[in-house]
Amino acid sequence: MNSLVDLRSDTITQPSVGMRQAMFEAEVGDDVYGEDPTVLELERTAAEQLGHEAALFVGSGTQSNLIALLTHCQRGDEYIAGNQAHSYLEEGGGGAVLASIQPQPLPNQPDGTINLEAIRKAIKPDDFHYARTRLLCLENTFFGRPLPLDYIEQATLLAREHGLATHLDGARVFNAAVKQSVTPETIGRCFNSVSACLSKGLGAPVGTVLCGSREFIDAAKRWRKVVGGGWRQAGILAAAGVYALKNNIDRLVEDHDKASQLAEGLTSIDEIEVDVSAVQTNMVFINLPKAATTTLSPFLRDNGILISGEYNPVRLVTHLDVTNEGIRHVISTFETYFTQHPLN
Numbered sequence: 001m002n003s004l005v006d007l008r009s010d011t012i013t014q015p016s017v018g019m020r021q022a023m024f025e026a027e028v029g030d031d032v033y034g035e036d037p038t039v040l041e042l043e044r045t046a047a048e049q050l051g052h053e054a055a056l057f058v059g060s061g062t063q064s065n066l067i068a069l070l071t072h073c074q075r076g077d078e079y080i081a082g083n084q085a086h087s088y089l090e091e092g093g094g095g096a097v098l099a100s101i102q103p104q105p106l107p108n109q110p111d112g113t114i115n116l117e118a119i120r121k122a123i124k125p126d127d128f129h130y131a132r133t134r135l136l137c138l139e140n141t142f143f144g145r146p147l148p149l150d151y152i153e154q155a156t157l158l159a160r161e162h163g164l165a166t167h168l169d170g171a172r173v174f175n176a177a178v179k180q181s182v183t184p185e186t187i188g189r190c191f192n193s194v195s196a197c198l199s200k201g202l203g204a205p206v207g208t209v210l211c212g213s214r215e216f217i218d219a220a221k222r223w224r225k226v227v228g229g230g231w232r233q234a235g236i237l238a239a240a241g242v243y244a245l246k247n248n249i250d251r252l253v254e255d256h257d258k259a260s261q262l263a264e265g266l267t268s269i270d271e272i273e274v275d276v277s278a279v280q281t282n283m284v285f286i287n288l289p290k291a292a293t294t295t296l297s298p299f300l301r302d303n304g305i306l307i308s309g310e311y312n313p314v315r316l317v318t319h320l321d322v323t324n325e326g327i328r329h330v331i332s333t334f335e336t337y338f339t340q341h342p343l344n
């Protein structure tokens with residue numbers, strides 16, 4: 001444990017004492033044989049919470065999205081995704097690289113939605129000139145913003161009307177549900193499959209759950225094996241996931257509150273641009289003056305604060321290892337920096 005205030009991501013959390021205890025005590029078996037009781041418990045719990053029949057415990061969000069693509073689509077198919085979506089942009093083009101599945105990126109609006117008319121137009125007619133449009137992928141939260149619930153309904157309805165399957169990259173879907181005061185199931189059941197990370201705001205060291213119908217998950221399990229994701233006594237890790245799903249969802253509201261406090265605090269600094277109303281969950285995006293980009297990070301680091309990157313907008317992420325005191329320390333350290341480095 002350390003006393004750094006690390007705002008780079010919510011993936012950097014340390015497993016809590018209670019979580020470690022659960023891992024220590026986990027009953028395990030060989031999960032490739034389907035014999036790990038803790039993995040099975042995690043999969044049942046996740047499926048139920050997200051409104052699906054079954055779930056599969058996998059190593060990462062990237063692996064989960066890849067397995068979803070492999071399961072929904074075949075070679076020569078295409079999937080529609082936002083042009084800023086993690087599944088399109090930041091997963092090494094896995095669907096194209098490994099499965100000859102073509103992405104059809106469409107512009108994301110700032111709230112994470114993709115214009116419905118644009119989706120309609122991008123769905124290819126049944127004609128051998130075209131790739132077969134098979135799948136619509138959405139992302140929730142999107143840069144810290146929950147997708148509007150009515151949008152989710154409309155977009156997934158549109159997909160169904162055109163015979164497309166739907167997948168939600170819900171890496172932070174629990175943050176969305178907490179923010180919108182709905183059950184995760186309310187969001188999850190709109191999609192044919194949902195991927196949710198345990199290793200982000202929920203504080204588990206590793207792991208993602210992919211949820212869907214029994215049939216979908218049986219097929220997904222085959223693809224997990226193909227991509228080298230079959231694992232053995234994974235219950236040690238699944239125990240952290242079970243603990244996270246039981247204990248760390250409702251408390252996400254604290255992370256959201258801390259993000260709001262942070263954004264509010266930073267508004268008093270003229271040199272920083274921050275849109276408080278855009279802060280919905282655990283992320284704050286700020287614009288820093290160019291002159292500050294190279295010297296601010298080292299200054300913060302010297303004061304026990306880590307932020308990522310020098311490029312605007314800079315993303316600050318709250319999570320369960322950031323305390324209220326930490327937030328106050330961050331605000332006052334930013335103030336000190338700009339007092340010592342006046343811009344004009």
Ligand SMILES: *Cc1c(COP(=O)(O)O)cnc(C)c1O
Pocket residue numbers: 059060061062063065086087139169171172197199208
């Ligand atoms: C983090 C993230 C992923 C991938 O998760 P990894 O576990 O890092 O592979 C996918 N989608 C979104 C939106 C994410 O934030």
